[in-house]
Amino acid sequence: MVPLQSSQYEISSAYHKTSRYLRRILKFEQMDFEFALWQMFYLFVAPQKLTKLFRARKNSKSQYARDDPAFLILFSCALALTSVGFAVVLGLGFLQFLKFLMLVIFVDCVGLGVLIATLLWYLTNRFLKPKNTPQDVEWGLAFDIHLNAFFPPIILLHCIQLFFYNGYINHEWFVSILLGNTFWLAASVYYIYITFLGYNSMQLLNGTNLFLAPIPWLAFAYVITLVCRVNISHIVLNFYKYRVL
Numbered sequence: 001m002v003p004l005q006s007s008q009y010e011i012s013s014a015y016h017k018t019s020r021y022l023r024r025i026l027k028f029e030q031m032d033f034e035f036a037l038w039q040m041f042y043l044f045v046a047p048q049k050l051t052k053l054f055r056a057r058k059n060s061k062s063q064y065a066r067d068d069p070a071f072l073i074l075f076s077c078a079l080a081l082t083s084v085g086f087a088v089v090l091g092l093g094f095l096q097f098l099k100f101l102m103l104v105i106f107v108d109c110v111g112l113g114v115l116i117a118t119l120l121w122y123l124t125n126r127f128l129k130p131k132n133t134p135q136d137v138e139w140g141l142a143f144d145i146h147l148n149a150f151f152p153p154i155i156l157l158h159c160i161q162l163f164f165y166n167g168y169i170n171h172e173w174f175v176s177i178l179l180g181n182t183f184w185l186a187a188s189v190y191y192i193y194i195t196f197l198g199y200n201s202m203q204l205l206n207g208t209n210l211f212l213a214p215i216p217w218l219a220f221a222y223v224i225t226l227v228c229r230v231n232i233s234h235i236v237l238n239f240y241k242y243r244v245l
Contacts, residue, residue: 031070039071043151047194050148051201065140075147075154079105082158086240089162096244103243104158109150117142120199128205135204145198152194153187161233169233177226180233185222189215 042049083104087097121142129137161169161183169180196211225232 031068031073033070033074036068036070036074039148040074040151043148043194044155047148047152047197051197065138065144071144071147075109075151076105078151079109079154079158082154082162085159085162089165090237090241092241092244099244100240109147109154113143113146113150117146120145120195124199124205128199128207128210130204130206133204137199137202137205141198141202145195148198149191149194152190156183156187156190157233165233165237169231170237172229172231174226174229176234177229177231180231181222181225184232184236185218188218192218 039050039053080101083097083101086092086100092100117139121137121139124137124142161180164179169176169183192211192214196208199205199211200208224230
């Protein structure tokens, strides 16, 4: 009966935390946007500093996950701005742009994020948490880690890459393939490394180095795409374009 009661408590606690978070999502005067911008900046230059932030939040507010939706609001604004750039580069009309924006926010970011966060939340609690440890990985923390890890790749792929796409990447030259695929490799490594930092910040987990295991395989796949002259950026942007037509 004790595990059941503990599980029921975790579900109830998660529900109340989520409800409180959602109630604040339209109360802009209660959000700390300056602090959220600070976090976004350090995700690029020194993501390891955010691990201290997770621990400080746990000590002060008894939870690792954010209780301020300012980061999510700014992230959505960034997606809207980068989607304008996509609309220009891909020659999308206004309705196509709106469809693209909805897909990027609610499918690519939030929908995929919910799936990844739920999977890693289950796996970390099931396999990486020591037995007889009462504390669990919060689902909200798992989703926060996804947002943290997703932000630098979004800026790399949905913003910086666009400045090079028509002039360099969207060609059959080898340098086009090299440049485009390097963007994707850097974005993938960023996501994996920040995900590792997020879960490693919870000192209760063992074996968090496993999160870094895909990096050598990504490097190998990167070399294969260069040898086979597969332009990943070209393929993905064509997919983006045709799914809104």
